[in-house]
Amino acid sequence: NAGVTQTPKFQVLKTGQSMTLQCAQDMNHEYMSWYRQDPGMGLRLIHYSVGAGITDQGEVPNGYNVSRSTTEDFPLRLLSAAPSQTSVYFCASTQAGYTDTQYFGPGTRLTVL
Amino acid sequence: DQQVKQNSPSLSVQEGRISILNCDYTNSMFDYFLWYKKYPAEGPTFLISISSIKDKNEDGRFTVFLNKSAKHLSLHIVPSQPGDSAVYFCAASARRGTYKYIFGTGTRLKVLA
Numbered sequence: 001n002a003g004v005t006q007t008p009k010f011q012v013l014k015t016g017q018s019m020t021l022q023c024a025q026d027m028n029h030e031y032m033s034w035y036r037q038d039p040g041m042g043l044r045l046i047h048y049s050v051g052a053g054i055t056d057q058g059e060v061p062n063g064y065n066v067s068r069s070t071t072e073d074f075p076l077r078l079l080s081a082a083p084s085q086t087s088v089y090f091c092a093s094t095q096a097g098y099t100d101t102q103y104f105g106p107g108t109r110l111t112v113l
Numbered sequence: 114d115q116q117v118k119q120n121s122p123s124l125s126v127q128e129g130r131i132s133i134l135n136c137d138y139t140n141s142m143f144d145y146f147l148w149y150k151k152y153p154a155e156g157p158t159f160l161i162s163i164s165s166i167k168d169k170n171e172d173g174r175f176t177v178f179l180n181k182s183a184k185h186l187s188l189h190i191v192p193s194q195p196g197d198s199a200v201y202f203c204a205a206s207a208r209r210g211t212y213k214y215i216f217g218t219g220t221r222l223k224v225l226a
Contacts, residue, residue, distance in 0.1 A: 004156070031212045042117075042202060043157070043216040050212065058213065090156050094212055100145065102214070104156030 002026055004105035006091050012111045013081045021076040021108050023091030031094040032074040033058070033102070034066065036087040043090065049074055081112045116140045117205050119217035127225050132190040134220050136203035139184065143205040147214070148177060148188050151200045160201070161188070193224045 007022045025032065033048035035058075045058030049068040063085060065077040074093075078085060088109050092102040118137045126132045136146075144165035149157035163170040163177045163186065170177050176189045190197055200221045204214040 033212070035216075040218055042119075042218040043204075045213060045215075048212060059215075092156070100206075100212065101147070101159035101162070102157075104149075104158070106154070106156050 004091055004093055004103050006089075006105035006108050008108060009106070010109050012113065013078075014113050015082060017081050018077070018079050019081065021078075021089055021091075021110070023074045023076065023105060024072050025074075025091075025093040025103070026072065027093060027095065027103065028071060029093035029095055029103070030071065032068070033092050033094070034064070034074070034076045035090045035092065036060065036085075037090060037107075038087050046076065046089075078110075081110075083112045086110060086112045115218070116143075117203060117215045117217040119201075119203060119220045121220050122218070123221040123223070125223045125225060126193045128195060129192045132188075132193045132197065132222055132224065134188040134190075134201050134203075134222065136186045136188075136217055137184060138186075138205050140205070140207065140215075141184070142207040143215075144208060145206045146177070146179060146186050147204045147206075148175075149202045149204065149216075150197075151202065151219070157202060190222075193222075195224050195226050198222055198224045 004025045030051045034046040035043040047066040049055045091105045094102045147162040148160040151157040161175050179186045200219045202219045203217045
């Protein structure tokens, strides 16, 4: 049981390049989400999904796309990277129930030059 | 506008003493609150939660207090241990089951041995 895994751990991009941040969970959680963490800003919700085939926008969705074709995977795509997207990205999945807790992956540190 | 605020960026406490971390919110629709702990280079991990129907919730050394009239919650750690040194985030949701959380900016706790 690996929990929530994210790849890569680190990535450097040039402005205008595209890439996909991978996220997978093996806990059969229906809900998955992507956050970014910037200094002094806390974690901000980018996109989330309540199940396969269903996605919606969070607080800061611009510049990012997501899809959810399976329960396990929730990739985040940057179509044309910008320096403002330099951040640490966390994927999370949620077990429905009393505490509604989220299980976070270890994060991807992205730098856009 | 920051809906969830943690006004103390850092806090230092002696081992064995009480640590009190504070969180204020502005949205009166928030009715479910969580605390997360984050170590460097790791994702946040769930610590404790509280629903707005309660004013206190305990789990071992950790207690969360909620003052709805003041829109304020606090996390008490007693006794504090060096392993508690981490960044603590509070998060709020307008309705359990929406799975959309607003996070505060975090407080870095350092427990001195």
